[in-house]
Amino acid sequence: MDKELLYKFFEGAASEEEGMKIKVWIEASEENKRIFFKERRLFDAILLHGDLVESEIKIPFRKKIFRMEWLKIAGIVLITLAISYIYQQYKAYYAPLVMNTISVPAGQRANITLPDGTNVWLNARSTIKYPTSFNDRKRTIYLEGEAYFDVTKNKEKPFVVQTEKYDVEVLGTKFNVEAYPGQTEFETALMQGKVEVTSRLIPDQKIILAPDQKAFLKDGKLQVSEVEDVNRYRWKEGLICFKNKSILNIMKEFEKYYGIKIVINNKNILKYLYTGKFRQSDGVDYALRVLQNDIYFKYEKDNEKEVIYIN
Template sequence: MEKEKLHRFFAGTTSIQEGMDIRAWMEASEENKRIFYKERKLFDALMVHDDQTTNNCISTKRIPKIIRQWLKIASVIILTLTINYLYQKYKSENEVIAMNTVSVPAGQRTNITLPDGTNVWLNARTTLQYPVTFSQKQRTVFLKGEAYFDVTKKKKTPFIVRTDKYDIEVLGTQFDVDAYPDQTAFETTLMKGSVKVTSQHFPEQTITLKPHHKAYVKDGQLAVTKVNDFTPYRWKEGLICFKDEPFQT
């Protein structure tokens, strides 16, 4: 890094882009940090020496110079804060989120615990993708297939399940989602708490479920019906349920 550019940065005369470049260069290695602070000390020493060579008597001509020095220091502080904000914003927007992916083959089921403590049962032929660490704003997972969620309650951090067509948003609840990508059917059944179901393609299609109710698709629209029999949702216990299906030998 050129010393002249560093000194212009300390003096507050660099552009915002130059300041961001200097900030990124400084953060790249410990050696760069050492050079940065070394040049900063040298720059400060030169500033002090320049002040000492002037007349010690305060005159009407010196007062504007003092003001200029304070304005220069203030501009350096403001520029540094601006660069730091833009650098952190750029870093967060371009940060790659590490994801975990769990896939369950046909004929099997599995139970996992998410980073926030949420318990999830995955049915056969189901894939769940979730971040290694949830953000502070929301907890988003991606589901293909069927899963039963027992969500850890966090009022300020909503839990969102994204399927290929619909989003389910909750705060803390127990519910089942049936959304296999190779099937046209979609169902969300609420056992406890509250969930909001929203169409990804038609955001105006949104409903809020009450416990013991199910959201499903009818004629391309979201519909709601009451659930009286929860036996079909005991698949997570390893039970296969049949209704009005005769056994043949």
Template sequence: MNKDILYKFFEGTASLEEEKDVRLWMEASADNRRAFFKERKLFDGMLLLGDENIIRSGKKRFTINFSSLRTELIKIAAVIAFTLGGSFFYQQIQTEQTLIPLQTIAVPAGQRINITLPDGTNVWLNARTTIQYPITFNANERLVKLDGEAYFDVARNEKKPFIVQTDKYNVEVLGTQFDVESYSDTENFETALMEGSVRISSLTDTNESLTLTPNNKAYLHEGKLRVMSVDDYSPYRWREGLICFKNETFASIMKEFEKYYGINIHITNKQVQKYLYTGKFRQTDGVDYALRVLQKDIRFSYQRDDDKNIIYIK
């Protein structure tokens, strides 16, 4: 795959035909998918470094020096925290018990990033997600704290379990691939397992735990964990910058927009709730573009209150 097209895809400037070519190429083989995510990580690193080689001004484009870029990425130890066109949050703190410095990375609304943890675990962080982890894991476990949504490809180490701690549950693994969603400002919790196995245990009820097998997800229903099979992985394509939905209600789509863009959406138009909708948007398109596209098939109007950060669907 042409790297120039890939980077246009990452920026959200690729044409529809180029987007189609990238997705078909990526889905053709596991090697292509690995190459895709490798280049995405390089792209994220260049954004962090502010490398002039990828700065775009109008239609002017610059050549990317990949060999020098890899050298720079090694220098920063693959710890990435950034926003596109905005500020980023990064701090070091210490735990009272062990005095081990912790890294905290927060992703703003409408963005996503890819990082590598000290043990080699690869993590994608979704919009409005915060992760905290030590600069070195201790001898007994690899504990990270998550508020938001992340996709983990965990480096296997049978002597050191990997634990994702949310405000609701712990998700413990040895080596696997899974998606965890647990925003502290909502009641939702979900873990979808792609490979390996995970054990989910409640932070408040020692009797509530379960072991998840591949192609299944655990979710909260009326305060209790439930399990169901996963037959559609398109919702997890957020790693590619896509917001995907299939046979979803208008309200559930608006909830996704709230998550990605950090806004509140109030729906007063009851007609929009009569149907189920299927489609996808790029995160970089923004919520106004997505709403205008939906208006082509659904009769509604909307009004923004930027002072209160609310969109009213009428």
């Protein structure tokens, strides 16, 4: 481990990432732990040495004795403070966080309030993980699926949504994130405030969004465009809304919300576009029957395999 980084940590100037790097190194072996505390003691000794050098100045005997006694007291206080400081830093960086996990089943949604007052709507088949309290420098939560955030503003502690491939960082704002695991799609749409979207694999790949803009993946790269249809985000009201969407895209939405597989054997229906809305709670059968009023097709279900065939 680089000693300069360790001393930077002892001074309280290390970043969260650097602190985590030291944490991983310490926990790798007992020898690393021994080195860590050895360097910590050396660091404390250097701090004390500054006062000891000053004590070498020739002064009357009684004053010198008084000075040495004062140095002893100061040394004890400093060591006590150092131990407390180490404990607080160790606690901040290394103490295991108690995490809450909330998962929403297919066809449902949920509304929760985080410890900082941030309001979150979770879409169907989505999972959020968050600490019982935000004690770190950033308020970090973990998302699989789709969620709408109304973040409580705190300039001292940015709010970070970590997904499988991208991080979304804000101070206080309203935005939607879609990042279902196992799917290539990713989207962040901003309604209010400002957000920064950063690739977890390529940190230099960053995009800052303004209100009514969205970031999405195209050919593996983040792109930006205007939000064309805000009804798309009315899912938090329990609605699945479409505007000039192909049947293929609609079926993908049904797959996402209801946790099923839809196989389209009737290719003739792929040429149609559809505008409308459904309630998630009405179920996929109801939605398909409504579509049959405008487009001719039949369908059958294999409940055991959870597959719907469009014929």
